[in-house]
Amino acid sequence: MPFGNTHNNFKLNYKVEEEYPDLSKHNNHMAKVLTKEIYGKLRDKQTPSGYTVDDVIQTGVDNPGHPFIMTVGCVAGDEESYEVFKDLLDPVICDRHGGYKPTDKHKTDLNFENLKGGDDLDPNYVLSSRVRTGRSIKGFTLPPHNSRGERRLIEKLSVEALTSLDGEFKGKYYPLKSMTDAEQEQLIADHFLFDKPVSPLLTCAGMARDWPDARGIWHNDNKTFLVWVNEEDHLRVISMQKGGNMREVFRRFCVGLGKIEEIFKKHNHGFMWNEHLGYILTCPSNLGTGLRGGVHVKLPKLSTHPKFEEILTRLRLQKRGTGGVDTASVGGVFDISNADRLGSSEVEQVQLVVDGVKLMVEMEKKLEKGEAIDSMIPSQK
């Protein structure tokens, strides 16, 4: 429920220009789109749960951005935000997702059998494979806006759903607030633990309120399927393993997600989804599939080749350091993943990763032998 700050009954007594934020030093998607006119149109509106445009934009006002990195600068507080504030969010979505139009339809395909290949990425180069996405539970507001009671109910439903899984998905839930030191050490060693967000992008949006209440980590006994509860989204679902068998990672991802969704539906709390935006998540950048499928891959030669960036762009892939977003690569090892989220399906995005990484490993091998790769440069996908 509204956490107080922007729910100020007096602000409508002030003129639009008096309330309109100063975005003159800002470089984020929200700042590029939000004119005084749009702000004026939206400022007296709210979603049924009371979320306002000031809530949507607070993170973007507080974080002017970076000349090189274009952040989104706005978040949703509930499913209806994307409808009530479409005058702001449609253009933001269009800018962020390669021209996606308000009339476009998004295709969901979580049938892993539709993936071609992907089980044979060379493990001499591909160190690990991972697919993650987020899910929001219908009927609850999102992390920037939800109350303690809502968050706890989401946790309760999630724990129920996850602890009923069996076979390869049998696992255990670790609530952040009552973890033992030993459990915490183990989760850190496994690289599973998430902590209270420190990024002002997240804290300014109100997602860290009441930490660590109702936050936790679930993973299966095999440590190949992991769910974060109540971090930046209601659920973050991660499938991973060492080596290059992305096909197996994606299979487990799809099967696990399907099972979890079934259980939530039984309780009349399906996942937030619609045919225009696909899966609804807190940050507009994660709409559609919310999927990031990637590998840690050794590309010391290719990464220093002048055409590396161009190749990635054409393959619709992006690189990160092995610490995740906004980190640097170490020892020529890169995190390579799909760049798109909205407008293509899960299968399509993972296919791009599988095919693209295969090609780049071939290029790396050529460069090792001192051969040219010019004939292998791909066309724009």
Place this chain on the structure above:
Amino acid sequence: MQCSLHELHNVLTELGLSAEEEYPDLSQHNNHMAKVLTLDMYRRLRDRATPSGFTIDGVIQTGVDNPGHPFIMTVGCVAGDEETYEVFKELLDPVISDRHGGYKPTDKHKTDLNSNNLKGGDDLDPNYVLSSRVRTGRSIRGFCLPPHCSRGERRAVETLSIEALASLTGDLKGKYYALKNMTDAEQQQLIDDHFLFDKPVSPLLLASGMARDWPDARGIWHNDNKTFLVWVNEEDHLRVISMQKGGNMKEVFNRFCTGLTKIETLFKERGHAFMWNEHLGYVLTCPSNLGTGLRAGVHVKLPNMSKNAKFEEILKRLRLQKRGTGGVDTAAVGGVFDISNADRLGFSEVELVQMVVDGIKLLIEMEKRLEKGQSIDDLMPAQK
């Protein structure tokens, strides 16, 4: 247009969420709010809102997000507007009582900003007292407080403040520096003068929403002499500081009272008084600053005194507190301490500054004794 609290609770009720399910987990917490807020109290208060829409969750968020420290007792709650102290008195009265030495809901607070009533204070030994300073806060009636104000309100507070301060004359004549368009040179000068304030980093402040829209409508004003300084829209609408090198606390307090009174008159002329009532005195964002909101202190060299076993006890009896010279939560360097009044509410400004003046005088006497290897037992004060 704003949907009502009633409607919002309906949404929660549809989900089957009651007060129990919303009540925060305060089991790991050590702050004034956590000590006071029971489930029943929360149940009663969650249906209330101030006229501007501030709710109990807004009041307590900072205390929920910051469990506290075993040794330092933080307040754990803030006001979003003047009415918060009335609408949520069931929580805030006990917090105020705990924080302010048993202050009762029926007690009256005395305001005295007549610096002529201060006895002495112009002769603290400058060999020991390096600098003297008095600060307080003020809230402008008719606007919400920093945790809750909108951009429009904050800008209106800034505009009024600039107008009022620009009309000061004589030794109070000065200039305003808006944080958002300061030049590099101006910024460097303000840093060198130790005047610049920056975006809060303390999670105590951030969690209450005071840093929203930074640096919009925030700024620093100071007089040409650099002895009178006003912060606009930091933790309170206004923070007013009078300071100078050496031990002439009387002059510092004199300037403080004169300047404050002039500013108050200017605001009143523009139809905006300071928030004040006869029970809580000056109303500020943090309950710890109610009453006078006043912290009067000196930077004083007490290397021998500070190592004396009775130092803490003496400070307590004198109703003083010590800090390092970096301010709250810093350590002392080179035997130099920041010594100031411990109280804010239930004593007048003159009374609090008198305690500092008299207490420092005594502490220096004790320091001199200890330098000569003499005893200080006969100088031990009674509890003030």
